[in-house]
Amino acid sequence: MVIEGQQQNLWTGMTALSLTVEHRTGEPAFSLLSRLAARNFCATDDFCNDMGIDWAAVLAGDPESVAQVADLSGASIKILMATTPCHLDARRTMLHRMVINRARLSGHDMRCCLSCLAEDAAEQGNHATNLPSIRVEWLHDLVFVCPRHGKWLTTLWTEGDQRRRLDTASRFAEADWRHVTGVEYRVAPYDLWLAARLRGQLGSTWLDQFDFQAATDVCDLLGRSLMRDTFPQLRDMKGGERHAAISTAFDILSNGEEAFRAVLSEMQHGGGSPNDGPARRFGVLYGNLDRYLTSPAYEPFRAILRDHIFQTWPIASGQAVLGEILPARRxxxxxxxxxxxxxxxxxxxxxxxxxxxxxxxxxxxxxxxxxxxxxxxxxxxxxxxKAVTLKDILTLLNMSKSQVDTLRAARFLKPSFEGEGLAPLWDPDEAQAFLSGFLNDAVQVSEGDAEWEQVSAAGLRLRVPPGEILQMRLDGRLSRFSRLQGAYGYRSLMVNTNELIAARSSTDDLLNMETFAKAIGLRWPAARRLVMSGLTPSTETRNPASGAMQRYITPADLRGFHQRYATLLTLSDELGRAWQGVSHLLKVRRVPRVQVDGMDFGQLYAREDLRDVLQAITLSSPP
Incomplete structure (x- = not known):
């Protein structure tokens, strides 16, 4: 039988009550049911018993029970289902198709916006109809501010028992909320974003592409980690401080991955050292993503943090970071x-x-x-x-410090490692290979052999630097060294003194740039330009004193020069005339000086340009 003024719903079998209340925006089913019971002058438990509604099922967001509440009140089932958390299991609930941790919506404190409550109470109707409504977003423990009114949420009651806590009509009737003044508070972008998401509205920030629960958790954890030095424990933070921390984190993360990585770098270098480890530098952000928040929803954030650590931290091979083992140290x-x-x-x-x-x-x-x-x-x-010091090298190569210094001056036995603030160090393998290169083909001789003498001793006696002796061997001017029987290392290196004297005398014929310039009558810069430009033959060999490779003029090179060129000095010697007369003759005959690519070489003349002049001089000379 249908009572007059009621309408039966064919899906639930429920009929709409005559005494009903209007479903307010964002109101969950338990709040609507509690107000509906009060409107019908019943306690909520009694009303549910009379109507055959399972109160616990409504609190759990059971779809059939929520539909019963919608039918009794005349509310839209679709809208009421959307604003009512539906528990999936002991840990998860769903709201607007977003899976949320139930703990986020199960706090013992009932927090409300007093301005919203005042608007509810100002509506026309009797006292029961005007009982305020709970907004579903107030249940979330990370909501602190009402974006619509800019008011801090005020705790009106604290109750551990869920049935009593969410019997909101009874609690509002008991609470002296009408005489409490709400606190104004600046609305942050985070507050607007979170309220919109809890109302089912998707935003356009970088965070909106990710799972809602994961995004809010990471905002919370990052904010707390940023303030870890001021508030080491969550219990140390008051509501306003936590809100400021989360808002700061949201402002960072909403700007994208690059901003996330930048703040990670700041946290990493904000104090301490890599010895602290990522867990200490990134605090609860790292700890929770490492131990608890490991589901696929959190993987995008774990991947960014993990990659940042791998790219900027000296992680050892085989060490696990956020579930991934680094195969090789980077x-x-x-x-x-x-x-x-x-x-x-x-x-x-x-x-x-x-x-x-x-x-x-x-x-x-x-x-x-x-x-x-x-x-x-x-x-x-x-x-x-494996680098060793000078002391180790002296023992390894059987040398004295002065012998090492002498060879280093000749650019031999150069330290493998040297620099500012660093004492010279040698790679022992390289040092040993240097000496072995001279000893590998050495014949063994006994002490007292008159033809052979230690390199250092022969150099001192003949005034030949030991570095020059070694270079002679490398250049092939010495056929070989020998090894002294019973000795080792550098002190065993022997040189044939007769061969050394002969090789040394052969270098006396070499002309350096200065000597060459004087020999041909050019200024030193002009002579050097001629040699370095390759316009006259030269020979590269090592400077006996410095050990550096330099250009020299051998007798053969000098003959090559005379075959191509002549100067006032060489023409004067060749013709037996004063250089002033030769200069006048060349000017009269307009013989050009040598110039190549704009380079000037002074009084230098090509033989081919001198052919007619020299022939004329020869013919005019008396027999």
Missing amino acids: LHSVVTASKETGVPRDRLRAMLAANGYVTPRGQGTFAAWELFDANEAKDFLARAA
Whole structure:
């Protein structure tokens, strides 16, 4: 039987009540049901018993129970279902097709916007009809402000029992909310975004492409991590402080991945060192994404944080970061490289700085944050690990310090590692290979052999630098060295003194640039330009004193010059005339001076331009 004034719903079998209330925007089913019971002068439990409604099922957002409430009140089932959280299991609920952690909506405090409540109470009708409504977004523990009125949500009651807490009509009747003044508060972009999402409206920020629960959690965790030094624990933060932290994080994340990575870098270098580890530098953001928030919904954020750590942190190979194991180390710091190689930290930094891997000590940052590519420096670090000091080299090669200094002056036995603030270091394999290159084909001789003498001793006696003796062997001017029986290393290296004397005398015929210029009568710069431009033959050989490769003029080279060119000096000698007379003759005959690509070489003449002049002079000379 249908009572007059009621309308039966064919799907639920329920009929709309005559005494009803209007469903307000954003109101969940439990709030509407509580007001409906009050409108019919019943306690909510009694009303549910009379109407055959399961109150617990309504609180859980059961679709059939919510539909019953909609039919009894005359509300739209679709709209009421959209504004009522529907529990999926013990941990998850759904609102506007967004899966949300139930804990976010299950706080014991009932917080409300007093301005919204005042508007509800100002509506026309009796006292029951005017009972305020709960808005579903107020249930979310990360909602702090009503964006519509710019008011801080005020806690009106605290109740651990869900049935009593959400029997809102009874609680409003008990609470003295009409005499409480709401606190005005600045509405942040975060507040507008969160309220819109909880009403089912999708925004256009970078965060809107991700799962809602994951996005809000990351905003919360990032905000708390940014304030970790001020508020180490969540319990230390008051509502306004937490709201400010989340708002700051939202402003950052809404600008996209690049902004997210930038703030991660700031957090990373805001104090401490890599020794702290990512968990300490990124606080609860890293801890929760590492241990608890590991579902696919959080993977985009975990991937960004993980990639940032892999790209900017000296993570060791085999170490797991946010569920992924790094197969091979990408970065080293001075500290981690020092630990792996065993090279003291300050020494290694100086070695790395000298080779451009890091900045020198006193520049850049401290050693723990001086990072460099581990793969690029792999071979360098392997050599650095076995580098030895001068003292070790003296023992290894059986040399004295003065002998090492002498060879270094001749550009031999150059340290493998040297630079500012770094004592010379040698790769022992390279040092040994240097000496072995002279000893490998050496014949063994006994002490007292008159033809052979130690290199250092022969150099001292004959005034030939030991570096020059070694260079003679490399150039082939000495056929071989020998090895002294019973000795090792550099002290065993013997040179044939007769061969050395002969080789030394052969170098006396070489002309350097200055001597060559004087020999042909040109200024030194002009002679050097002629040689370096390749217009006259020259020979490159090592400077006996400095060991540097230089251009010299051999007798053969000098003959080549005379075949191509002549100068006033050489023509004067050749013709037996004063150079002034030769100069006058060349001017009269208009013989051009040599110039190539704009380069001037002074009083230099090509033989082919002198052919007619020399022939005329020869014919006019008396027999």
